[in-house]
Amino acid sequence: MVGQRQFDERRTLERAREVFWLKGYGATSMQDIATASGVLRGSLYNAYRDKETLFLRVFEGYAEEFLGEVARTLAHPDVDQALRDFFDFTITSMTTGVPTRGCLSTKTAIDTKAEGERIRVALRELIDGMERLLRERISTEEARSRLTIPPEEAARVLITMTRGIVVMERVYQDPERLRATAASLVEALLP
């Protein structure tokens, strides 16, 4: 390679992720990312073409990490505990930072300035992935026998619940309340 990239791409995407996460796609300007990363706006446009493409690049890494963490939390042998760990992880993730950062994928899903098809596809892939992990975890013979509804349906309910919890976090800013609600749902699914 002859004319090679001068800036540290990992670090730049990391900073970009933080900004997108905190402010959301629509409210984040390329200048915000330039300032946060120390890379000039022009270089960002040269390297990533436009804001949407840069975002997709950032989101790719986010989704991968997130799914990895989810898989880890669900690994607990006890189904109840696995689900509690799962909710614990998502709640901790969204209530991290001051002010709390919330959930990147939910912010993006709701953002009217992020309605491009590429973004929606990326969102679907992440949620599909989470749903698959959940479904697989609660499809064991043991879990199946204890569930009040079929695992496929329970997985959908659980994944939908995580999205709802994100919204409630924004409104009430009370992690304990979120955990209690999550525990209530688990109790209803696995009495």
Next chain:
Amino acid sequence: MVGQRQFDERRTLERAREVFWLKGYGATSMQDIATASGVLRGSLYNAYRDKETLFLRVFEGYAEEFLGEVARTLAHPDVDQALRDFFDFTITSMTTGVPTRGCLSTKTAIDTKAEGERIRVALRELIDGMERLLRERISTEEARSRLTIPPEEAARVLITMTRGIVVMERVYQDPERLRATAASLVEALLP
């Protein structure tokens, strides 16, 4: 009154609501509302001071109507049916329009440009109101005896679920899926 308002306030707030609902608080400009209502920007500023105050005025009407509808849907004597009607109403509301408009309160809750305290208070009032209606409806002796978890917890789970459904609507744009998920939850709560 001497110098009285020239424009039809009802109609103007109605149009403003439509725009805010479709585009979200942050992405809506005063010019958007001026264009949609036919009232000049200057007049809007004169009448409502600023964008946030105008929004709060709009949201007030929205919340009132919404709570009224919720109360009506929950009135069904059969608890299962009442909850199904409740979800049916929220899902129909968010999937109305082309493109579907989603949920105004959820869009506002997630919007990083709508983080003012007055807005958060208005959001809490609406959600608190919905929760109260739900809780009261499922606190009857009959409902209580059938619920898998206490009515207070069930109300929180239900309200959180509606917020999650809104997010899933944005991602998958599939009303049937939303109804199925809602039905699954009701099944888990009232087996």
Next chain:
DNA sequence: ACATACTTTGACGAGTGTGTCAAACAAGTC
């Protein structure tokens, strides 16, 4: 008819946004 009190109107200031581009630059290759 005239004063009053408010609304309407359109221009203004100041800031922000996206994306483009030509020129300067840097790092390998011949």
Next chain:
DNA sequence: GACTTGTTTGACACACTCGTCAAAGTATGT
């Protein structure tokens, strides 16, 4: 040392944003 190829840089064009304000307009009360 010259060439190639991509990157960096800062300025540019253009559009949009919020909120303000002076001047013109208008319906009511006297």
